[in-house]
Amino acid sequence: MSNNELTRRGLLRTGAVAGAGVALPTIFTASSAAAYTNEPTGGTVTLGFNVPQTGPYADEGNDELLAQQLAVEHLNGEGDGGCLNTFTSKALKGNGILGKKVTFVTGDTQTKSDAARASAKSMIEKDGAIMINGGSSSGVAVAVQGLCQDAGVIFMAGLTHANDTTGKDRKANGFRHFFNAYMSGAALAPVLAKEMGNDRRAYHLTADYNWGWTQEESIVASTEALGWETVNTVKTPLASTDFSSYIAPVLNSGADVLVLNHYGGNMVNSLTNAIQFGLLDKVANGKDFKIVVPLYSELMAAGAGENIKGVLGSMNYNWQLDNEGSRAFVKSFGEKYGKPPSNSAQTCYAQVLLYADACERAGTFNPCGVAEALEGFEFDGLGNGKTLYRAEDHQCFKDVLVVRGAQNPTNAYDTLEIVEITPVEQVMYPPNHPMFGGDEATLGECNPGA
Amino acid sequence: MLGLDKKDTSLLVIVAILTLLAPFILNPFPSGSAMAQFNAGYPDLMQRFVIFGIFAIGFNILFGLTGYLSFGHAAFLGVGSYSAVWMFKLFSYNVIPAIALSVVVAALFSLLIGYISLRRSGIYFSILTLAFAQMSFALAYSVLSNPKFNLTNGETGLQVYADDPQLFHRDSLPDMPHLFGLSMRSTYHLDIGAWSFDFNAGYYLCAVIMMVMFYLAIRIFRSPFGMMLRAVKSNQQRMNYTGLNPRPYTLAAFVISGMYAGLAGGLMAAMDPLAGAERMQWTASGEVVLMTILGGAGTLIGPVLGAGFIKYFENIFSKINDNILHQWFSFLPDGFEDFMVFIVHPFIGKGWHLTLGIMFMLVVIFLPGGLVEGGQRLGNWLRNRGKGAAEAKTKQEPAE
Amino acid sequence: MDAILLQILNGLDKGSAYALIALGLTLIFGTLGVVNFAHGALFMIGAFCAVMLQRLLNLSFQTIDESQKDFLGNPLKVDTPYVEAWFGPETGAAIIDWSVPLAILFAIPIMLLIGYVMERGLIKHFYKRPHADQILVTFGLAIVLQEIIKYFFGANPIQTPEPSALRGSLDIGVMIGFEANAIIYPIWRLVYFAFAAVIIGGVFAFLQFTTFGMVVRAGMADRETVGLLGINIDKRFTIMFGIAAGVAGLAGVMYGPLNPPNYHMGMDFLVLSFVVVVVGGMGSLPGAVAAGFLLGILESFASTTWATTTIPGINQIIIYLVAIIILLTRPRGLMGRKGVMEE
Secondary structure, eight states, X not given: OOOOSOOHHHHHHHHHHHHHHHXXXXXXXXXXXXXXXXXXXXXXXXXXXXXXXXXXXHHHHHHHHHHHHHHHHXXXXXXXXXXGGTOSOOOOOSSOBXXXXXXXXXXXXXXXXXXXXXXXXXXXXXXXXXXXXXXXXXXXXXXXXXXXXXXXXXXXXXXXOOXXXXXXXXXXXXXXXXXXXXXXXXXXXXXXXHHHOSOOEXXXXXXXXXXXXXXXXXXXXHHHHHTOEEEEEEEEOTTOSOOHHHHTTTGGGTOSEEEEEOOHHHHHHHHHHHHHTTGGGOEETTEEOEEEEEEOOXXXXXXXXXXXXXXXXXXXXXXXXXXXXXXXXXXXXXXXXXXXXXXXXXXXXXXXHHHHXXXXXXXXXXXXXXXXXHXXXXXXXXXXXXXEEOTTTOBEEOOEEEEEEOSSOSSTTOSEEEEEEEOGGGGOOOTTOGGGTGXXXXXXXXXXXX | OTTOOHHHHHHHHHHHHHHHTHHHHTOOSOTTSGGGGGOOOSHHHHHHHHHHHHHHHHHHHHHHHHOOOOSOTHHHHHHHHHHHHHHHHHTOSBHHHHHHHHHHXXXXXXXXXXXXXXXXXXXXXXXXHHHHHHHHHHHHHTGGGSTTSOSSOGGGOEEOOTTSOOTTOOTTSOSSOEETTEETTXXXXXXXXXXXXXXXXXXXXXXXXXXXXXXXXXXXXHSHHHHHHHHHHHOHHHHHHTTOOHHHHHHHHHHHHHHHHHHHHHHHHHHSOEEOGGGGSHHHHHHHHHHHHHHOTTSSSHHHHHHHHHXXXXXXXXXXXXXXXHHHGGGSOHHHHHHHHHHHGGGSGGGHHHHHHHHHXXXXXXXXXXXXXXXXXXXXXXXXXXXXHHHHHHHTSOOO | OHHHHHHHHHHHHHHHHHHHHHHHHHHHHHHXXXXXXXXXXXXXXHHHHHHHHHHHHTOEEEEEEEEXXXXXXXXXXXXXXXXXXXXXXXXXXXXXXXXXXXXHHHHHHHHHHHHHHHHHHTGGGGSSSOHHHXXXXXXXXXXXXXXXXXXXXXXSOOOOXXXXXXXXXXXXXXHTTOOTTSSEEEHHHHHHHHHHHHHHHHHHHXXXXXXXXXXXXXXXXXXXXXXXXXXXXXXXXXXXXXXXHHHHHHHHHHHTTTSOOOTTHHHHHHXXXXXXXXXXXXXXXXXXXXXXXXXXXXXXXXXXXXHHHHSTTHHHHHHHHHHHHHHHHSTTTTTOOTTSSOO
């Protein structure tokens, strides 16, 4: 970048240099004159990886952590470089970020908003983390995003699928790489029409909390647009471990498709129960009964075992995706850890690289500069194909995968097969879409803290 | 002083000194050193220490004195948080009205639940309180957050939005909880050599409130009312026969401890304006029970110690990862370093639950009176060490 | 009508799990007077006995198949379980297929041993301690047990499928004169109900009709007098602890195929099983069983669309609501004895 105009980014950089000058360590400084929260002053920069390490999503969190560590290695020029070689932006040199070596701290979200905020705060307040990344639930993502906005650091939301994260709860300091419930609906609908026809009758079982509702709303809207009828939508308590009493009435309700708006352990159990009741062997309204699980993950597929055979769903990423970035990432991850990456792993990996790249391009760690560099950024080579970070709501737009439980998996890792790669145009929506807070939703002002 | 005897006064003074100097005491290691991992003197954790300290002190007034084991106290904490956030949403970010409201609402809520639950005793009482709390949790998590009537905002947690009314909010005031303009987040950094210390406004507000609450608890413990509560614990039947009705006393204790919980909830919201439903779950209720027993039920300082112990593990041990282990053991030869990391690995980071579980068992097996007893034994041992061994021997003889 | 029958079936099935766990919990209360917060963990360990056996049976040797590739493009390693190599592919596959019922045999000695060690090594020292201490130590133990399982098996659920012969569902409706698809019920759930009935019946028969059981019952009623008669009641109570652990473990083994086990499942059942025990009445075995089935059936009915539209959210709170109502109308639950755990 070689322009002499007084741009905002330029100003920020000058500010940063000035700030660093003032903040020179003295024996007895009583205040820090940093230009923004946790401005890195030494030779290192600290990233905070906040993932579930205890509770039902611990394995998901562990996968994210592995990917984040891999990303840090690649940023510091260790390992084979992974996606740094395929990334279309060439700002990253493998020498850390802006010449500073990347270090990281980890925390446990416990998949609880309170605990997640506590651990994010400790990373920001104690360890000087300048970016928070990870997580496996929308409640946690929204809570931590709000915290990062107040504290003045960047939040790269991990696995979060509810519309609200970049809908009514969108924040200027937060970015989401994952897709959302609306996109799942938009991507699944044409495939459902093709495979099951236009005159199906759907029965929804929905986890009774915010994410479940937004997903149900999205799927109902897009399937009804196809001509499907919604027979019933039933909310199931979050604490349920056994769904038999919700599954039992389904067959007799006149429905011929069951949609399970569940995630994680809930989904594993409800799908297992549905298979037990023999739903997939039945014929209703003269058609074969079908089950749809709108949001899939590899770990859920592993937990559900044989039961997912033939069941359709959607995903953010799958390691079988065949493009240059994906191949580089799978090779790098697979050689290090002996298994292919999950879609949450890919999300976190891509986010760490993207954040680093944005810092390089902005020339500063100032969250406002970084956010500006990420807004409207288009790139390729991180595994998802062509991708856009939309400026208006900080949602990422890319192709969405529709997948199906494989009939004859050859190993533990190809239990899901890609049915269709839905092009991004089909899942696009305006930033003021009613499901995303309408016209009232705003990002607010970017907050650099300090 | 303040109507306390000498022993209690010195306890109060010690607690006051410890809380006021906590930013120094909890940050004993230079920042940047390998041991800095164990520093706990950052605002969020210090706030948590005192807030959960208040919660546990209140719980102990009920459990430690009357012996009634409530398994639903988290509900009052949750209700307190929700009311505080609603105060922020509707009126202003000033913490005083918010905290006041949370105490009042928690008092009403605990009066209702206590009135019903105290009709039973023993485990029947525990299960009644558990049932009420679990119902509150389930309702807050889903039913009361439906789009038509959104009281709690469900899994995300109740938070303040830009389009909330905030009737008394002015632009000159900070956009987060404040005490007449002093933001709860404002922190004063002090660097002395390699050390750095944080003095946070929110922490000191909590600390002052905790000292007041601790003083109140001492007064309650030493009052005739406190004696009455102990009588309930030791022999309720005898109390009945003497013509005293224990119900009003236990109900009063229940409501007082509910108010403490509500206060803690209000303070949590004041430090961080978000109220999540998990605060009401049975695990949260169980946590305060564990804090109290672990520290030493029925003692004054025990619950605070227990709260600090559990929160320390949750926030410090969960953050130690393999990288840090490798740093620690890097002075060892390579193979040995990996071996040490391998040995320690299951107990830190994602294994912090395991360490906590083991600590629970060790404490309760070897220190029946909780951490307080550990402290007493340590104190006795130190005292005895100075004196002759012969004197120590005489001490072991039965006192009665 | 068919909907009602269906929910009764569901309720019986849910109730079987509740009743089995609560039965063991009450046995421990009743005999040893110990509040065992690790009981849910015993249930979970039972379920993981099935997982363990499945893993053992699937122990494999690897051969490299050059014709196939794995995800990194290296030659695929093909696993062949030893069981299949030893007994021939068909018998071997059948053994693996029946791993859950086989796990019962595997779990009984393990659970009895765990129960015995737990009682002798830990619980024994807590008989005279306050209930609060018992809660703390058993809760700590529960955390330790589940973290150990998590360390070895991960946090993700693991499928332990029922034998393929018992997979699928029965159209019970057709058998009793309803139209097709009106009452469909999975075979394994019926098996689970029958299994629970046998275990519960067995425990009652054991206590009712054997001398050992008679002494234990006498000890539950009046421990000191039985002791004065020169009977070593402690030893018998230790054995009862083992049996209670065994009941919880077997309930877990058979539960695996219904919902895949994860390390956390014990905690999910812990609170519920305490509610069941207390609603049934402390120290009453029939009470625990009755409360288990009652709450199971009510929970099933509360989850019908009819119930949730009448009272929104009723399915979330029904168990607790019923518990409150019962405890307020019947001071000691359904069949509780006076003076047990009341102070």
